[in-house]
Amino acid sequence: xxxxxxxxxxxxxxxxxxxxxxxxxxxxxxxxxxxxxxxxxxxxxxxxxxxxxxxxxxxxxxxxxxxxxxxxxxxxxxxxxxxxxxxxxxxxxxxxxxxxxxxxxxxxxxxxxxxxxxxxxxxxxxxxxxxxxxxxxxxxxxxxxxxxxxxxxxxxxxxxxxxxxxxxxxxxxxxxxxxxxxxxxxxxxxxxxxxxxxxxxxxxxxxxxxxxxxxxxxxxxxxxxxxxxxxxxxxxxxxxxxxxxxxxxxxxxxxxxxxxxxxxxxxxxxxxxxxxxxxxxxxxxxxxxxxxxxxxxxxxxxxxxxxxxxxxxxxxxxxxxxxxxxxxxxxxxxxxxxxxxxxxxxxxxxxxxxxxxxxxxxxxxxxxxxxxxxxxxxxxxxxxxxxxxxxxxxxxxxxxxxxxxxxxxxxxxxxxxxxxxxxxxxxxxxxxxxxxxxxxxxxxxxxxxxxxxxxxxxxxxxxxxxxxxxxxxxxxxxxxxxxxxxxxxxxxxxxxxxxxxxxxxxxxxxxxxxxxxxxxxxxxxxxxxxxxxxxxxxxxxxxxxxxxxxxxxxxxxxxxxxxxxxxxxxxxxxxxxxxxxxxxxxxxxxxxxxxxxxxxxxxxxxxxxxxxxxxxxxxxxxxxxxxxxxxxxxxxxxxxxxxxxxxxxxxxxxxxxxxxxxxxxxxxxxx
Numbered sequence: 001x002x003x004x005x006x007x008x009x010x011x012x013x014x015x016x017x018x019x020x021x022x023x024x025x026x027x028x029x030x031x032x033x034x035x036x037x038x039x040x041x042x043x044x045x046x047x048x049x050x051x052x053x054x055x056x057x058x059x060x061x062x063x064x065x066x067x068x069x070x071x072x073x074x075x076x077x078x079x080x081x082x083x084x085x086x087x088x089x090x091x092x093x094x095x096x097x098x099x100x101x102x103x104x105x106x107x108x109x110x111x112x113x114x115x116x117x118x119x120x121x122x123x124x125x126x127x128x129x130x131x132x133x134x135x136x137x138x139x140x141x142x143x144x145x146x147x148x149x150x151x152x153x154x155x156x157x158x159x160x161x162x163x164x165x166x167x168x169x170x171x172x173x174x175x176x177x178x179x180x181x182x183x184x185x186x187x188x189x190x191x192x193x194x195x196x197x198x199x200x201x202x203x204x205x206x207x208x209x210x211x212x213x214x215x216x217x218x219x220x221x222x223x224x225x226x227x228x229x230x231x232x233x234x235x236x237x238x239x240x241x242x243x244x245x246x247x248x249x250x251x252x253x254x255x256x257x258x259x260x261x262x263x264x265x266x267x268x269x270x271x272x273x274x275x276x277x278x279x280x281x282x283x284x285x286x287x288x289x290x291x292x293x294x295x296x297x298x299x300x301x302x303x304x305x306x307x308x309x310x311x312x313x314x315x316x317x318x319x320x321x322x323x324x325x326x327x328x329x330x331x332x333x334x335x336x337x338x339x340x341x342x343x344x345x346x347x348x349x350x351x352x353x354x355x356x357x358x359x360x361x362x363x364x365x366x367x368x369x370x371x372x373x374x375x376x377x378x379x380x381x382x383x384x385x386x387x388x389x390x391x392x393x394x395x396x397x398x399x400x401x402x403x404x405x406x407x408x409x410x411x412x413x414x415x416x417x418x419x420x421x422x423x424x425x426x427x428x429x430x431x432x433x434x435x436x437x438x439x440x441x442x443x444x445x446x447x448x449x450x451x452x453x454x455x456x457x458x459x460x461x462x463x464x465x466x467x468x469x470x471x472x473x474x475x476x477x478x479x480x481x482x483x484x485x486x487x488x489x490x491x492x493x494x495x496x497x498x499x500x501x502x503x504x505x506x507x508x509x510x511x512x513x514x515x516x517x518x519x520x521x522x523x524x525x526x527x528x529x530x531x532x533x534x535x536x537x538x539x540x541x542x543x544x545x546x547x548x549x550x551x552x553x554x555x556x557x558x559x560x561x562x563x564x565x566x567x568x569x570x571x572x573x574x575x576x577x578x579x580x581x582x583x584x585x586x587x588x589x590x591x592x593x594x595x596x597x598x599x600x601x602x603x604x605x606x607x608x609x610x611x612x613x614x615x616x617x618x619x620x621x622x623x624x625x626x627x628x629x630x631x632x633x634x635x636x637x638x639x640x641x642x643x644x645x646x647x648x649x650x651x652x653x654x655x656x657x658x659x660x661x662x663x664x665x666x667x668x669x670x671x
Contacts (some may be wrong), residue, residue: 001090001134004100005083010075012039015066041143047080047105049115049128050138062109079106094122095130103127128177211477232326239322247315254307268293511538513548514632519570521637523586525610525622527571528630530584531659539576548576560585561598567606589622 003022008014013036020029020040028035042056046064069073084101085090095101095117104116105127115122117130131137282598398594514535519527528535540547557579560566564585583603587595592605592613599615601607606612610630612621 001136002085003082004085005042006044007081008043010078011043012036012064012066014039015072015075044082045138045143047082047103048131048138049124051124061107061113065107065109074261075107077108079104092130092133098468125179211382225657232513238325240319243315243318247311250311336572377430410435512536513574513577516574517633519633519637520570521641522608523570524633524637525630526606527633528609529606529610529612529620530604531580532569539574550576551579553578558600558603559584560603561595561600564595564605575625
C-alpha cells in the first residue's frame, strides 16, 4: 500500500487545510518541538480507524478538533483525508473501482465520526479491514510514535508476534477471525434468546388452549341457552295460538247467533207488514212495538259491545294468567335448583363432618391395640424361642432314643442268634446263653425307655404347635389392626386431597387478604361474620387500586364496651386489618342483642355461631347462610388438622408394619 497525500483540515494545530505530499522515496518532516510533527502521525493513525482518545493524547475524541487560540476561534469539525495509490488494483472489491483511493474521516462536535471512501459512506470496520488486509493500520508497529522503540525492545513475545504477523501479511486474517468470533457469540446469544422466546410462546400457547376450552364451553352454554329460550318462545307462541283459536271459535259462535237474530228480526218485520195490511187499526200498537223493537236493538248492540269488551278482557286475563303461570313455574324451578344446591352442599358438609368424626379416637385405639399386640408378640416370641429350644432338645433326645432302639434291636437279633447257637450247644456254651438272656432283658428295658422318651417328645411337640397357633392368631389380630389403620389413613388421605383441592381453588382466585389470615379452630364463622366478603380484597400499596391499604394506628382508639371480649386474640391478621379487628368483640348468641345498643361507631359483635351485630343497627343471623370466607377458613384449618392426623396415622402404620413383619418372620423361622 502506497500513500500519496495526507490532507488535514481543523485537526489539532492544523486549523487551515494543509496537504502533505508523500512522493516516491523517503519523505521527511523536520521542525522544532511543538511544531506538529506528532500530530501528522496521529492524523494518519486517526484516519486509519483509531478510536482511543488516549492514543490521540486527549480525554475525548472531540479533543482532536481545533480548540481555538487568542486570535483564532475554535472549529466545529475536523477532517483528515488520506489518498492511496491503487494502480495495481490490490484493494478489496468494494474499493477497487479507480486508480486513486481517497479515505476521509470527519468528526463533528456532539455528532461523532463519519467515514467516506471515494465520496461513499462506509463503516469504520470497513476502513479498518482495508488497512488490516494491507498489513498496516492504526495499531501497526510500522507507525512509530514517541517511546514505541523502547516498548518494542522490552515487549513480550506476544507483542513481538504481532510484528511478525504483520510482516507476513496475515494480520487482516486475525482481524477477520476476531470479527467472526464476535458474530458467532452474537449468534449464540440470539439462539439463547430464541429458546426463551419459544418457552414464552409455549406458555402463551397453553394459556390460549385453556382460553379456547373456555370459549368452547361458552359456546356450548350459549347454544343450550338459546335452545331453552327457543323452547320457551315456542311454548308461549303455542299458548297464544290456542287462545287465538278459542277466540275465533267464540267469534264464529257469536256471528251465528247474530245471523239467527237478524233472521228472526226479518221474520218479525214480515209478520208486522202482514199485520199492518190485515189490521190497520193496530198501528198504534205497531208503533209501540217498533219503539220496543228499537229499544231492544239498542240493547242488543250495547250487549254486543259489552260482550266484545268482555271477550277482549277475558283474552287479556288469560294471557296474563298464562304468563304468570310460566313465571311461577320458572321461579319454582329456580327455587328447586337452589334448594337442591343447598341440600347437596349441606349433605357434603355433613359427610365431611361424619367422615372426620371419630378419626382421632380410632387412630388412638388402633395405636393402643398395636402397642398391646407388640407387647404380646414380644412375650410370645420369647416363649416360642424357649419352646423351639425344648423341641430341638427333645428332637435330639428322640433321635438318640431311636438310635438306642436300633442298637437294642441289633443286639436282640444277635442275642437270638446266640440263643439258637446256645440251644444247639448247651453243654458247650451254658455261660454264654446266660449272658445272652441277661443282655436280652437289658435291651427290652432300653426299648421301653426309648418308647417313653418318644411319647414325651411328641407331647412337647403338640404343646409347641398349640403355642405356634396362638402366635399366628395374635399376628392375625395385629394385621387386622394394621388393615383398620390403613383404612383410616386412606380416608384421611381422600379427605385431605379433597380439602387441598378446595383450598388451592380458593387461593387461585387472586391475591386475597384471606390467604394471610390465621384463625383458631372453631372461630372461623365468627371471623367470616366480622369481615365477610371484605376478606376477598387484596392488600394494596399503590393509589388507584381497590383493596386494603395499611394505615397508622389511632392515637386513642375507642375501646370496646365493658363485658365484651376482644376478638383479636383468636386471630392473626396482617397490619392492614389491625384497625378493623381491634373494633370486633366476641359474645355469645344470648348476649348479642343485649349489648347491641352500647356499641360505638365502627364497632361490631360476633358470636362463635356466626351471628353479627353492627353499631349502625344492622344484624345478621348465623342461620341465614355461612359466608364464603368462613367456609374457606374452616376448610383450611380442617386441612391442617387432618394433615397432622394423617402423619400420626402413617407413623402408627409403620409401627404396625414392623410388628407384623416381626411376627411373620418368627413364624417363617419356626415352620
